[in-house]
Amino acid sequence: MKIAYVASAPVPSRVARSVNIVKSCAALAALGHQVVLLLTEAHADEVEPGVDDVFAFYDVPRSFEIRWLPSPRRFGGRTLFSLAVAGFALRWRPDLVYGRYLRACLLTCRLGFDTVVELHSPVRGRRSSKAKRLIALARLRHFRAFVTLTDAMRRHFVMLGLPGIGEHNVLHAPTGAAVPPATTEPQPLPRATSGWQIGYAGGLDEHKGAMIAVQLAKALPGHDFHLMGGSEEQLATWRAQHRLPNLHLHGYVPQAVLLRYIAALDLCLLPNQPNPANPGAEPYTSPLKLFNYMALGRPVLASDYPELREILNPDNAVLVDDPTRVGSWVAAIEGLAPDRLARIGAQARHDFIAHYTLEARYRDILQRI
Template identity: 35%
Template sequence: MSLTGISEAHPVMRIAYLHSGSIPSVYANGVHVMRMCDAFTDAGHEVVLYALPGTVPAGDVHRYYGTRNRFEVRSIAQPALRGLGVWIRAWRIRADLHRRGTPDLLYGRDLRALLVSSGRTPLVYETHLMWPRRIVRRIEGVLFRRRNLRRVVFVSQALADDYRRVFPELDSSRWADLVTAHDCADPVPADGPVADLPGRPEAPKIGYVGHLYPGRGTDVILELAARVPEADFHLVGGTAADRTHWQSRCTRPNVYFHGHLPPAELAPYQRAFDVVLAPYQRRTYCAGGAGEISRWVSPMKLFEYMSYGKAVIASDLPVLREILTDGVNCLLCPPDSAEAWAAAVKRLVGDENLRATLGGEARRQLHDRHTWRIRADRVLAGLGDTTRPQP
């Protein structure tokens, strides 16, 4: 399908990224959005990000996330009016866009703001889950019938397949195409500062970076600590409430909770780990229980682990096999089998060569397929000029 009228007129685009979450925040969606805007800017585009006001203190949002570029971030608040607040905010974004001049492309995950602001401006809608609420699907259906919708981006092939099933009109659309683009990570230097972790200096360091809410496998990690007492387990991330919840249930002296850290401060911890864990369960939820995503999830933590060349142990879920291959770039285990996870940890702890082989292949695949710049080029292909060399 030809996407005409954009690349010819706008080899470099002015992109408005419309986000329904807060910037900055403790949540992964904020990291994803900031990384994408950073990559769009690397590609030469002029980017303005619209987001809700931040929910964590950060004097400099770009320093908090560790971005390379200082693209503009505009905070648009949402009135506390049930059912109406999201629409009022969408119209506020539209008014701000009108005052500042119509961008060349609207891109984002804020369904309502995209719909209200679109007019005749080309737009790209990105989705990370099949929304459970019928009203949201109805709004999506309206968006999918817009003639200025140029592309729908899915974070996994499983999600793309489910959208095609629920919205068969997507396959028959003459003006929009469908792109699967998994999450990513930025390449990182092989050397750099290493965190001075608490615990036994000689003990293997097993790491987890991410949230602690339901479905993320925190209970599996605590069981692992009991089954592998010779190793120390370090959990980085989680809200204060979730951290308190799990710490109150943890009796093991070889478990350390480090709490939430700004994304820009995670690198020393990643470098300090010998083995890293992604124990997603068969039912995995978004923040606040907004949706069950185990069928479609594309975890950023996996790609960040890969960027550091770490030996990964991950849950053997069909969607994760879109990226991971057992014995090639990771070890896969049944999500809820603590015995299998313990065996995998012990295997990697005792085999330095295997750790290096798995980690090295994971890093190579990350560099070749899964950087944010590669993703930015993919989701904008045919919509503008993203062929400049990577920084």
């Protein structure tokens, strides 16, 4: 099929959604589809400077096309982008528009193109502009489905009772990740102890839980803790505030070598915390790094939240039942034995290959629509 993938995200960029979007297009291309990624224009203050090859930056093959369409920040910029997407669709005639940009997808669907929309945030009211667009989209003949990352999000949209939206057209498909190379050579990591190499990959934002890793380094001086991620400004602050011999702040690690860092870890942390920007604590996250951990067969120590339990269980992870308390994490680590780490890592890898590769995700979605 000819697939136009529509998204609003800074590319090239380190942010997780940009990584996932680009790797999703690579997965669709690997399935044999002709893919064009349509993006909002790259503003200089949002993208990674000095990137000459976007495909190399994301460590994906040059198997699809990327186009940046006009989306000025002034009033009307979103409408202009949506019109540009529609214009491209009329010229290229895709068999399917797969999008994360509701306004543009509504327009392409009205023009007669089969359209799938991936939803990443809830509706804040039945009368909101988002709800009205969802209803309008669901009524169109060429609308195929909504896709959510978690079953909790799927239930949210089904239970809203919006006209035309229900069990029949809201699908659940976890984020997934690309299959790593058959052999991933572990990256040699600095070591200050003779204990485990424990690590976290992701942003240093409060709700990601990176501070848990810092507190664990203080509480467990017999193990090394590695953090991969964070902006230069964040790193400067954290390095000044947290001077611990067993805490290693690596900063941003390029996609091409990130898996090598993860492969070198004995235990991976997924310490998600309540999001201050999401006070209702809606359980809609599907963290990309979790699937990177699982893909490499690394044991995962994770916050015990309902949305993560859609993927994790006591056989493929260690779940921390009170993730806001550092003591809960300390107790979980101290209670682990090497043989259990090996078992849960192997099961995590098995579950990933069986259910959570990006290619399997999109193959399943395309079959279900």
